[in-house]
Amino acid sequence: xxxxIQSPRHEVTEMxxxxxxxxxxxxxxxxxxxxxxxxxxxxxxxxYFNNNVPIDDSGMPEDRFSAKMPNASFSTLKIQPSEPRxxxxxxxxxxxxxxxxxxxxxxxxxxxxx
Amino acid sequence: xxxxxxxxEMTATEGAIVQINCTYQTSxxxxxxxxxxxxxEAPTFLSYNVLDGLEEKxxxxxxxxxxxxxxxxxxxxxxxxxxxxxxxxxxxxxxxxxxxxxxxxxxP
Numbered sequence: 001x002x003x004x005i006q007s008p009r010h011e012v013t014e015m016x017x018x019x020x021x022x023x024x025x026x027x028x029x030x031x032x033x034x035x036x037x038x039x040x041x042x043x044x045x046x047x048y049f050n051n052n053v054p055i056d057d058s059g060m061p062e063d064r065f066s067a068k069m070p071n072a073s074f075s076t077l078k079i080q081p082s083e084p085r086x087x088x089x090x091x092x093x094x095x096x097x098x099x100x101x102x103x104x105x106x107x108x109x110x111x112x113x114x
Numbered sequence: 115x116x117x118x119x120x121x122x123e124m125t126a127t128e129g130a131i132v133q134i135n136c137t138y139q140t141s142x143x144x145x146x147x148x149x150x151x152x153x154x155e156a157p158t159f160l161s162y163n164v165l166d167g168l169e170e171k172x173x174x175x176x177x178x179x180x181x182x183x184x185x186x187x188x189x190x191x192x193x194x195x196x197x198x199x200x201x202x203x204x205x206x207x208x209x210x211x212x213x214x215x216x217x218x219x220x221x222p
Contacts, residue, residue, distance in 0.1 A: 033210070043157070043201065043212040056208045091156055101145065101205060105156035 004106035006092050012112045018080040021109045024073055025094030033103060034067055034077050035091040043091075049075065082113045118213035120202055125219045131190050134216045136202030140183040144205040148176050148187045151215065152198045160187070160200075192220050 005024040013019055025032045033048040047057040052069045060067070064083070069075040079086055089110050093103040118138045126132040138146070145164040149157035161169055163178035163185060175188040187200055197220045202213040 035212075042214045045210050045212070048210075058209070101147070102159045102162065103147075103210075105158070108156055 004092055004094055004104055006090075006106035006109050008109060009107060010110045010112075012114065013082055014114055015083055016081045017113075018078065019082045019086075019111060019113075021077040021079075021090050021092075021111070023075045023077070023092030023106060025075070025092070026096075026104055027073070029094035029096045029104075030072075031095045031097070031103075032069060032075050033093040033095075034075070035093065035105075036088045037091060037108075038088045046077070079111075082111075084113045087111055087113050118202055118204060118211055120200075120213045120216045122214070123217045123219070125221060126192055128192055128194060128220055128222050130192050131188065132192060132218065134187045134189070134200050134202075134218065136185045136187070136213055138183050138185070138202070138204045138211075138213075140180065142206040143180060143183075144207055146176075146178055146185050147203040147205070148174075148185075149201040149203060149212075150198050151201060157201055189218075194220050194222065196220050 007022045030051050034046040035043050037043045046059045047067045048055055049069045065079055067077045089108045091105050091108045093105045095103045120136050147162050148160040150160050151157040161176040163176050166178055166180055168175055168177045173190045178185045199215040199217045201215045204211050
């Protein structure tokens with residue numbers, strides 16, 4: 001298996017622009033997580049899905065952030081409009097029920113908003 | 115809140131043993147994880163504890179005391195490649211909370 005796939009790996013954009021991050025989970029995994037990691041705040045859970053349904057989005061910082069999972073093999077995290085404070089590494093992770101909840105992380109997307 | 119505390123940094127010598135502690139709030143606890151993260155890379159799973167006691171996996175072991183809200187990760191026979199950050203994470207039902215991580219430096 002190719003593991004969790006994320007794109008793009010790096011994104012540089014200007015403040016106010018829309019940013020879309022993409023994730024393909026491991027085939028057969030029914031949970032998908034979006035995390036953000038910064039030096040100041042560490043690794044934070046933003047939202048997670050179970051069987052394509054959002055379960056907990058309490059970590060989404062504000063209305064500028066939205067996430068979708070239209071099918072079992074694809075999810076997006078969108079920031080509109082982007083701000084410099086959104087600069088971080090965004091990780092996607094997946095896992096499956098009855099696997100002791102071991103989460104497999106993608107390589108991450110490093111986002112820089114200038 | 116659901117604060118998780120870990121030491122910020124630790125240093126140890128190659129071949130030695132190091133213990134990284136993690137304390138957490140016990141209310142709503144459903145399980146505890148340890149992840150390793152090398153600089154510039156994604157976290158990778160090390161261990162999962164849901165019951166009290168010690169789980170051993172090769173050079174790495176993880177201990178849990180649910181009543182004390184305490185866990186530790188024990189690394190034996192340290193190698194240079196073990197230099198990384200170690201993240202403690204707790205499953206609180208529908209929420210996963212990661213600790214700030216402990217940066218371990220292994221010196222020759």
